[in-house]
Amino acid sequence: MNRPTLEAVAARAGVSKSSVSRVINGATTVAPSIREVVLRAVRELGYVPHAAARNLATRRTNAVALVVSDPPKGLVSDDPMFSAVVRQASRKLEAAGKQVVLMLAGSEDSRARVAQYVAAGHVDGVMLVSMHGADSLPATLARKGLPLVSLGRTNPAVPYVDNDNLGGADLAVRHLLRQGRRRVATITGPLDMIAAQERLTGYTTAMRETGHRSIVSLGDFTRVSGADAMRQLLQDDPGLDAVFAANDLMAIGALRTLRESGRRVPDDVAVIGFDDIEAALYTTPPLTTIHSPMTDWATATVDLLLGLFEGGPSDPVLLPADLVVRTSA
Amino acid sequence: MNRPTLEAVAARAGVSKSSVSRVINGATTVAPSIREVVLRAVRELGYVPHAAARNLATRRTNAVALVVSDPPKGLVSDDPMFSAVVRQASRKLEAAGKQVVLMLAGSEDSRARVAQYVAAGHVDGVMLVSMHGADSLPATLARKGLPLVSLGRTNPAVPYVDNDNLGGADLAVRHLLRQGRRRVATITGPLDMIAAQERLTGYTTAMRETGHRSIVSLGDFTRVSGADAMRQLLQDDPGLDAVFAANDLMAIGALRTLRESGRRVPDDVAVIGFDDIEAALYTTPPLTTIHSPMTDWATATVDLLLGLFEGGPSDPVLLPADLVVRTSA
DNA sequence: CTGGTTCGAGGGAGCGCTCCCTGACAGGGA
DNA sequence: TCCCTGTCAGGGAGCGCTCCCTCGAACCAG
Numbered sequence: 141m142n143r144p145t146l147e148a149v150a151a152r153a154g155v156s157k158s159s160v161s162r163v164i165n166g167a168t169t170v171a172p173s174i175r176e177v178v179l180r181a182v183r184e185l186g187y188v189p190h191a192a193a194r195n196l197a198t199r200r201t202n203a204v205a206l207v208v209s210d211p212p213k214g215l216v217s218d219d220p221m222f223s224a225v226v227r228q229a230s231r232k233l234e235a236a237g238k239q240v241v242l243m244l245a246g247s248e249d250s251r252a253r254v255a256q257y258v259a260a261g262h263v264d265g266v267m268l269v270s271m272h273g274a275d276s277l278p279a280t281l282a283r284k285g286l287p288l289v290s291l292g293r294t295n296p297a298v299p300y301v302d303n304d305n306l307g308g309a310d311l312a313v314r315h316l317l318r319q320g321r322r323r324v325a326t327i328t329g330p331l332d333m334i335a336a337q338e339r340l341t342g343y344t345t346a347m348r349e350t351g352h353r354s355i356v357s358l359g360d361f362t363r364v365s366g367a368d369a370m371r372q373l374l375q376d377d378p379g380l381d382a383v384f385a386a387n388d389l390m391a392i393g394a395l396r397t398l399r400e401s402g403r404r405v406p407d408d409v410a411v412i413g414f415d416d417i418e419a420a421l422y423t424t425p426p427l428t429t430i431h432s433p434m435t436d437w438a439t440a441t442v443d444l445l446l447g448l449f450e451g452g453p454s455d456p457v458l459l460p461a462d463l464v465v466r467t468s469a
Numbered sequence: 470m471n472r473p474t475l476e477a478v479a480a481r482a483g484v485s486k487s488s489v490s491r492v493i494n495g496a497t498t499v500a501p502s503i504r505e506v507v508l509r510a511v512r513e514l515g516y517v518p519h520a521a522a523r524n525l526a527t528r529r530t531n532a533v534a535l536v537v538s539d540p541p542k543g544l545v546s547d548d549p550m551f552s553a554v555v556r557q558a559s560r561k562l563e564a565a566g567k568q569v570v571l572m573l574a575g576s577e578d579s580r581a582r583v584a585q586y587v588a589a590g591h592v593d594g595v596m597l598v599s600m601h602g603a604d605s606l607p608a609t610l611a612r613k614g615l616p617l618v619s620l621g622r623t624n625p626a627v628p629y630v631d632n633d634n635l636g637g638a639d640l641a642v643r644h645l646l647r648q649g650r651r652r653v654a655t656i657t658g659p660l661d662m663i664a665a666q667e668r669l670t671g672y673t674t675a676m677r678e679t680g681h682r683s684i685v686s687l688g689d690f691t692r693v694s695g696a697d698a699m700r701q702l703l704q705d706d707p708g709l710d711a712v713f714a715a716n717d718l719m720a721i722g723a724l725r726t727l728r729e730s731g732r733r734v735p736d737d738v739a740v741i742g743f744d745d746i747e748a749a750l751y752t753t754p755p756l757t758t759i760h761s762p763m764t765d766w767a768t769a770t771v772d773l774l775l776g777l778f779e780g781g782p783s784d785p786v787l788l789p790a791d792l793v794v795r796t797s798a
Numbered sequence: 799c800t801g802g803t804t805c806g807a808g809g810g811a812g813c814g815c816t817c818c819c820t821g822a823c824a825g826g827g828a
Numbered sequence: 829t830c831c832c833t834g835t836c837a838g839g840g841a842g843c844g845c846t847c848c849c850t851c852g853a854a855c856c857a858g
Contacts, residue, residue: 143590145844156808161846169806191589192524193844196813201521206571223552230573234582239591242535242571244559253563260520261472262568363751392751422692422721424753474814485838490816498836522814525843 144185153181164189195261203239204445205263206230207254207277209246209270225269225291228438236446238264251277258284267445268294270335287448291441293334299454301441305335308430308461309342312384312412315428315463317350321382321410325355327369327394329386336361339386339414355380359390366393374401381409382469388413388420388429395423395468410469425467432461473514482510493518524590532568533774534592535559536583536606538575538599554598554620557767565775567593580606587613596774597623599664616777620770622663628783630770634664637759637790638671641713641741644757644792646679650711650739654684656698656723658715665690668715668743684709688719695722703730710738711798717742717749717758724752724797739798754796761790 146164150157155174162170163178181187195201206229208222230240241263245251258266258281265287268278278295281288290300316324326343329336340356347354357373359365366385370393373380385391391413395405403409405425413420413429420427440457448454475493479486484503491499492507510516524530535558537551559569570592574580587595587610594616597607607624610617619629645653655672658665669685676683686702688694695714699722702709714720720742724734732738734754742749742758749756769786777783 146846147844157810157845158808158847159806162807165846171806174807188585188588188590190525190844191591192521192530193813194846195521196519196525196815197844197846199813226555226571227573230571231575234573234579239586240571242555242559242569244556244563246560250563256517257568259472259517261517262520396751419748422725472814475816476814486815486840487817487838488836491837494816500836503837519814522843523816525845526814526816528843 143190144187146187146189149178149181149185149187152185153177199261201239201262201264202237203241203263204233205241205243205254205258205266206233207243207245207266207268207281209244209275222269224434225438228435229267229269229291229442232439232442233267233446236442238446245277251280255280255284258286265289265445265449267291267441268298270333287445289441289445289448291437293456299444299448299456301437301444301457301459303335303432303437303459304461305338306342306345308414308432309339309384309386310346311461311463312414312430313343313346314350315465316382316384316410316412316469317352319382319410319469322352323355323377323380324352324382324384325357325373325377325380327357327359327366327373327383327385327390329359329361329390331358333361336386343384359386359393361387361389363389363393366390367397368393370394370397371401374398374403383409383411385411385413388415388417388427391427391429391468392419392423395427405468412469416464420466423468428466428469429464430461431464432459472519473516475516475518478507478510478514478516481514482506528590530568530591530593531566532570532592533562534570534572534583534587534595535562536572536574536595536597536610538573538597538604551598553763554767557764558596558598558620558771561768561771562596562775565771567775574606580609584609584613587615594618594774594778596620596770597627599662616774618770618774618777620766622785628773628777628785630766630773630786630788632664632761632766632788633790634667635671635674637743637761638668638713638715639675640790640792641743641759642672642675643679644794645711645713645739645741645798646681648711648739648798651681652684652706652709653681653711653713654686654702654706654709656686656688656695656702656712656714656719658688658690658719660687662690665715672713688715688722690716690718692718692722695719696726697722699723699726700730703727703732712738712740714740714742717744717746717756720756720758720797721748721752724756735796735798741798745793749795752797757795757798758793759790760793761788 146157146160150160155178159170159174160178163175233240243254245254266281268290270292275294278290278298282297288298290298293300293302313324328340331337344354355377357369359369366389383394385394391411394411398405398409405411413427416429416431420429437459440459444457475486475489479489484507488499488503489507492504562569572583574583595610597619599621604623607619607627611626617627619627622629622631642653657669660666673683684706686698688698695718712723714723720740723740727734727738734740742756745758745760749758766788773786
């Protein structure tokens with residue numbers, strides 16, 4: 141593994157280390173003749189700058205940590221999001237010349253590892269994805285003093301990009317009411333997540349403003365929890381005629397329960413979800429939902445971070461939500 | 470960002486840099502009194518070793534690149550795999566004290582970036598995930614001379630862990646025949662992927678051996694392609710009574726087409742998939758499929774890589790496939 | 799022709815850490 | 829008592845790169 145060094149290139153090209161460094165880093169103050177002989181030497185030796193050495197000298201790494209909350213085992217709710225966000229964010233960051241280091245922060249253990257990693261100077265900045273509200277990691281990382289953004293609001297101190305959860309929930313509720321539904325229930329996400337809180341608030345507010353009674357059942361963003369919550373709701377209030385689930389996975393679970401209980405969707409009970417994941421297209425019937433575009437979301441968050449590197453603003457960004465009407469409501 | 474250095478810790482503790490280094494790295498030859506005073510200084514200063522400096526000195530990084538093939542836009546077929554594999558592999562590698570650097574290799578551009586990154590000495594080893602057979606990246610990386618494994622067979626030179634695709638396909642076909650099905654078609658994956666090739670070979674071999682005619686339609690591992698291929702098959706051979714899809718997503722697509730065409734599953738046409746992704750549980754009817762356990766797969770691949778670090782064997786590993794009988798066949 | 803100026807190449811001091819080597823000291827055997 | 833061995837702390841030379849500074853050459857104006 142005898143990798144060639146800058147010095148070896150310099151020797152071969154018959155110039156100084158400094159000149160090679162200048163050519164490598166694209167400095168303008170270098171004569172074309174030297175540039176050429178250096179580039180040839182680089183090619184011949186297959187020279188690639190040693191990252192660690194460069195980092196050590198420049199205090200820059202050109203890398204960004206993408207920290208994803210790793211939900212407890214079994215809670216795979218945000219998996220569809222996970223893929224979409226990671227892919228899109230990676231693509232964008234790499235296009236900007238940043239190395240992406242993906243880290244999963246689940247256990248206390250792995251949180252410590254993430255903090256350690258960031259503290260070790262491995263990265264120039266951090267992008268957080270969908271952490272729970274109560275999480276301590278955002279605050280910990282914020283204290284390190286390097287650029288930090290969050291996809292989804294977590295800690296007030298951390299610049300974020302978020303969906304318009306309130307507006308989306310409002311949209312969903314009013315759509316149901318407009319169709320003449322009168323007993324509209326909701327299935328919430330885990331209430332330690334800000335997105336779940338906001339979607340619930342959006343629901344209750346819209347219900348109150350229109351003079352309706354809230355019917356709430358708790359879920360945790362998983363398919364099963366949606367099915368369970370739906371069962372609960374049917375037991376509590378057999379006459380309900382609509383359900384707003386705080387995400388699509390729970391809506392899918394609810395659909396299943398409704399089918400099992402003999403209810404027709406949307407004839408007897410209308411169902412509306414949130415997120416517009418791909419699976420929402422393939423349910424029976426296809427799911428009406430609130431579209432919150434994951435890729436746009438990831439893009440906006442990356443842009444926020446890249447902006448921070450350039451000394452840009454750290455103001456939060458709010459993405460508009462819109463209703464996608466399919467068959468279920 | 471005035472991070473404390475080893476030297477600062479040494480000064481505060483009133484010992485030499487060497488002693489601090491020994492304590493940090495857990496060397497045994499250090500007096501308890503010194504160890505204690507050093508640890509206190511570390512705590513007080515919040516010292517964290519600078520990764521780049523350490524890498525430079527040791528030529529080790531404690532990091533591993535997890536390279537995932539990024540399929541062309543729209544082809545999200547292996548997303549369910551993507552999540553499962555990335556999560557499991559990350560967990561395992563982190564548990565082994567390795568930093569995980571996730572990299573998506575889609576465009577020619579990003580492949581070059583991956584090669585560059587590895588060449589820059591950022592990582593101690595590489596784990597490849599589900600690359601197409603024709604890919605040049607495995608060979609390129611193999612040439613760098615550091616430990617390299619592949620989840621799924623790609624290049625002969627790269628140690629790999631793979632499913633028993635042939636055995637799984639054989640299992641599927643014989644299950645269908647055992648049920649009295651006579652006209653068993655298959656929907657293939659993209660044939661530039663070795664997994665797709667092998668599943669097709671398994672099918673044709675089993676069909677030939679049992680004296681049946683192969684009926685083949687081409688898909689590309691996506692849901693839509695499965696639906697399209699199924700439509701094609703029904704047109705070509707309206708009397709077929711069973712379909713083996715080379716993955717679950719295509720099986721789900723096929724299910725949809727069958728429903729639309731008025732066929733009952735499994736009464737008129739039996740359907741069997743491959744992979745056993747989570748969604749296979751939620752189809753109507755639930756999908757019979759070949760279970761190829763993603764998490765086991767990821768685990769085995771990580772183990773292979775970790776073994777390589779310790780000078781272990783580089784022999785390929787083959788994971789057994791088994792049949793999961795649900796309702797669709 | 800000379801002094802001043804500009805431009806670009808080379809020299810070398812770090813960046814923070816590891817690890818080999820030296821040397822101090824203690825303890826035991828002769 | 830002296831010497832030898834073993835143990836453990838400290839010193840310092842790198843690891844490969846960047847970047848500041850120096851210095852020489854070339855060029856122009858006077």
